[in-house]
Amino acid sequence: MLTSYILITLIAMFGHSEDFLGTTLLSRPLVLGPLVGLVLxxxxxxxxxxxxxxxxxxxxxxxxxxxxxxxxxGGVLGxxxxxxxxxxxxxxxxLAVPISILxxxxxxxxxxxxxxxNKRFDRYAETGDYRGVERxxxxxxxxxxxxxxxxxxxxxxxGSEAVKSFEETIPPWAHSxxxxxxxxxxxxxxxxxxxxxxxxxxxxxxxxxxxxxSYLKLPMIAVGGLGVIAALIVTNITHKAQPVPxxxxxxxxFDMDETPxxxxxxxxxxTQGDIRSLFVRSMALEANFNFETWQNxxxxxxxxxxxxxxxxxxxxxxxxxxxxxxxxxxxxxxSTLIIGxxxxxxxxxxxxxxxxxESINSVKxxxxxxxxxxxxxxxxxxxKVIAAGIGTSLALQGxxxxxxxFLLIFNVPHLVLRYKLTFIGxxxxxxxxxxxxxxxxxxxxxxxxxxxGLMVVGAMPATLxxxxxxxxxxASDSAVPLQGVLDQIVPHIIPLALTFLVFYFVKRNVKTAxxxxxxxxxxxxxxxxxxxA
Amino acid sequence: MIKLLRxxxxxxxxxxxxxxxxxxxxxxxxxxxxxxxxxxFLKMTMNLAKPANAKLLVKSIxxxxxxxxxxxxxxxxxxxLVNSVQDAAAxxxxxxxxxxxxxxxxxGKEGARPISKAINVTDADMTLIRELLAKGIELxxxxxxxxxxxxxxxxx
Numbered sequence: 178m179l180t181s182y183i184l185i186t187l188i189a190m191f192g193h194s195e196d197f198l199g200t201t202l203l204s205r206p207l208v209l210g211p212l213v214g215l216v217l218x219x220x221x222x223x224x225x226x227x228x229x230x231x232x233x234x235x236x237x238x239x240x241x242x243x244x245x246x247x248x249x250x251g252g253v254l255g256x257x258x259x260x261x262x263x264x265x266x267x268x269x270x271x272l273a274v275p276i277s278i279l280x281x282x283x284x285x286x287x288x289x290x291x292x293x294x295n296k297r298f299d300r301y302a303e304t305g306d307y308r309g310v311e312r313x314x315x316x317x318x319x320x321x322x323x324x325x326x327x328x329x330x331x332x333x334x335x336g337s338e339a340v341k342s343f344e345e346t347i348p349p350w351a352h353s354x355x356x357x358x359x360x361x362x363x364x365x366x367x368x369x370x371x372x373x374x375x376x377x378x379x380x381x382x383x384x385x386x387x388x389x390x391s392y393l394k395l396p397m398i399a400v401g402g403l404g405v406i407a408a409l410i411v412t413n414i415t416h417k418a419q420p421v422p423x424x425x426x427x428x429x430x431f432d433m434d435e436t437p438x439x440x441x442x443x444x445x446x447x448t449q450g451d452i453r454s455l456f457v458r459s460m461a462l463e464a465n466f467n468f469e470t471w472q473n474x475x476x477x478x479x480x481x482x483x484x485x486x487x488x489x490x491x492x493x494x495x496x497x498x499x500x501x502x503x504x505x506x507x508x509x510x511x512s513t514l515i516i517g518x519x520x521x522x523x524x525x526x527x528x529x530x531x532x533x534x535e536s537i538n539s540v541k542x543x544x545x546x547x548x549x550x551x552x553x554x555x556x557x558x559x560x561k562v563i564a565a566g567i568g569t570s571l572a573l574q575g576x577x578x579x580x581x582x583f584l585l586i587f588n589v590p591h592l593v594l595r596y597k598l599t600f601i602g603x604x605x606x607x608x609x610x611x612x613x614x615x616x617x618x619x620x621x622x623x624x625x626x627x628x629x630g631l632m633v634v635g636a637m638p639a640t641l642x643x644x645x646x647x648x649x650x651x652a653s654d655s656a657v658p659l660q661g662v663l664d665q666i667v668p669h670i671i672p673l674a675l676t677f678l679v680f681y682f683v684k685r686n687v688k689t690a691x692x693x694x695x696x697x698x699x700x701x702x703x704x705x706x707x708x709x710a
Numbered sequence: 711m712i713k714l715l716r717x718x719x720x721x722x723x724x725x726x727x728x729x730x731x732x733x734x735x736x737x738x739x740x741x742x743x744x745x746x747x748x749x750x751f752l753k754m755t756m757n758l759a760k761p762a763n764a765k766l767l768v769k770s771i772x773x774x775x776x777x778x779x780x781x782x783x784x785x786x787x788x789x790x791l792v793n794s795v796q797d798a799a800a801x802x803x804x805x806x807x808x809x810x811x812x813x814x815x816x817x818g819k820e821g822a823r824p825i826s827k828a829i830n831v832t833d834a835d836m837t838l839i840r841e842l843l844a845k846g847i848e849l850x851x852x853x854x855x856x857x858x859x860x861x862x863x864x865x866x
Contacts, residue, residue, distance in 0.1 A: 289827070372729075378763065468828070504818075553724030553727070683856070686859070
């Protein structure tokens, strides 16, 4: 048993290494669940439990400095306990939710603690010791997997027996109650997603997604495909190519040509390899994420190969390191654009005596917020949603392709874009953004991704939530099942109605924790009184 | 009307574009910042980041007051962004409509101390905060809409 515990701990540690791995979703329950299943000899169940947990945590995303529940620890331990106790997804849910909330406190504690090293980083910078900066960045990054590894191992050693004996005392009616309660929870995930996307203009696409799945029984992949087509058709009609935003009076005097323009000079000091290493190192952007200076050391870590090439003197290196240890925070997926631009500016600075060094940081800080807005919306708001929708719909049936597709759908566009943006940033500087702002590409992309995202979310209640009613209507001998009647009118109306119910409360700012408890209670009581199954 | 007045030193970014704008149903984002109002580069980047179905205006504090006092602004659902307690206090002073201020993010700097994960305040900020509280204006600390809403007085 100890061997499996250690292997499971390693899986949790791998998940917590995500900050070195470029936020590639390797740490999501949908991916780690099957790995835990593999260790415990039940791959199939690992896939299903991972998918179930993914659904519940679907609405929890990391934007800016807001830290969601720790789904890594919660997901790994929840899956492990569920398989060990042999009671399936219901147990995984009952455990994963509280565990992830507790574990989040530990992780937050680490983010609060990390700034104690900032003085040391500054000292390294003073002396131009870039190796010191690199070393400390990595060491601090390793702390998270180590710390959470210890937490996971302790929980496994202390918790397994307790969970098992607790499980044995649960009567069957309570167990099925727990099962139904767990099946209710995806409604919260869907509602949180709707909260990000749903609006009056988008409502038709949401219901289109619902109808395609509930009446036409289309699989999620088909909805995704149709969503892409719908998005293309609609944005081609509504966003005819034209210069923007001529009619916006606030931008009348918006003279682009006065803004700083950086174009890659002919005799470059940096090599293609240097630029590629910016991309590779950007993967560790968040390794030393902390609540004081956020991703600052990650930025410095990423740009060090360029600084090494450009600044041969200790003084030059020291000044550059200090520059890049200032507060920084952006969406990791698009961070390479800013890193590339900063590299181009550093190159210019190294070449020109009278270059204004301050401008490097003002461009960085000017871009980090807005670009986080662009890339958070694109990756968390759209691509992640589609990847999770398709991935979980397959994984819930125990198909191993689910987690794989989940990773591919997210990471193929992510990594291609992340790589390209490094070079675009370096080669065209801010010119790329200026050109982009003169076209309507961004508006088109935002409108299109909102259509696609809403269709996929609309398809979720019908495909990913298994709540039915066993109630009968009519006198006892001629009674007909209510579900049969509902299926004749609107199939999957119950999951849809529950999703809208939760959405209603989310809109009224009811706390997520209360909604979670409310849903669990509703499901449990509903099962006991034979309203839900 | 002002649906939300938020202090956030990154102004328009992920939390604002992705969570706050839909949560308060904002049709118009007003960035009230004297520096940004004069900086075309900043304006351009913020314009790229703005949510699809919202309008973005970047105005000086004085122009923001004029704009928000205008009758035509009354039917609009507006989200106002400032990057300092000082600017928020200036708006609250000039606009009686402001009854609540959201503290979203103020990074740490020399002379500032953290009062929550994302909020750092200086002594000057503290004076302004007490003045605002004395006027009965609600000051709540929250990064994203689904976070717990914490009154600032519980954190001081």
